[in-house]
Amino acid sequence: MAHVHAQTPFVALGLAVLTVSDTRGFDQDGSGDLLSERLLTAGHVLVERRIVADNIYRIRAVVSEWIAREDIQAVLVNGGTGFTVRDTTPEALAPLFDKTIDGYGELFRQRSYATIGGSTIQSRAVAGVANRTLVFAMPGSPKACATAWDEIIAAQLDARTRPCNFVAMVLPDIQHCASRSTEIAQEVSI
Template identity: 55%
Template sequence: MLEKEPVKEAVALHCAVLTVSNTRGADDDTAGDLLCGALREAGHRLARRAIVADDVYQLRKAFSDAIADPEVQVVISAGGTGFARHNCVPEAVPVLFDQHIPGFGELFRQLSFADVGSAAIQSRCLAGIANGTLIFCLPGSERACRLAWDAILRPQLDSRVKPCNFAPHL
């Protein structure tokens, strides 16, 4: 008879949530609220939260500050990934990466296609690792953040998920 591997306790990761917007404030940041709630519900800790203007240099500063903070292991941003003229997350953030995670954007667009059809091609979401910190840049809609969380982030940030997850890399 095979013995079952004992269930390990989940590792609580320390996370930052950055909302990228030129118009949202603390009272109407629904995507940021969703991500913060989902992280807490999954047993993770919110180390910081901010709303950052969709400006290349302000974004690089906010992401760099989070990456340099030893209390932050994961950064999740919402917004700034579309094709509007002011959306600049895909131009601002990847230069900070030590490693890109191309499969994240590919998988998100595949899942999104089932939900929104060909509009999924307009998502420029991305992910990478910088200074040992995981970074996931999501679209700003609450619906897109829920899809990314449920289908990709929740399981990949859960140290108990087999065959692999991101927790050992932190």
């Protein structure tokens, strides 16, 4: 079980929030509001926030721009993860990933099952690393965004979380997972 290591300092990351919707503007974007509020409350920096139509190439263009920036270490994408014809977020993001974070989607669906039961099978929540930038995609409802942030993402974007977190993956000067650091130290001493 993960816990916070009191002697490790918090490291603020630069995050971007992308809402995928054909119908919402900023005045109706409860999910984008929730994610922005949560990341700021956690101590991170909201670098940019946008809304884009559910179009595979528009989504990919925005995320491609953001993963090329040095001031953005993580991208939170909400919406477009269902099964309708217009839901293209996973297809937009997959080609950008250098590595897929399979456990994110698995854990998201496990946590969602307690709330929505078997309907969680329709969630195509995905995550990956692209150009040393974390990208997390989740369904567009505020409740789903709260589940993703509160139960999974927040701890992984906190350098104090042990035994492992993703901060070292996006900021090279941060210590890696405690278990991996121990393995490296043992290899060096041999």
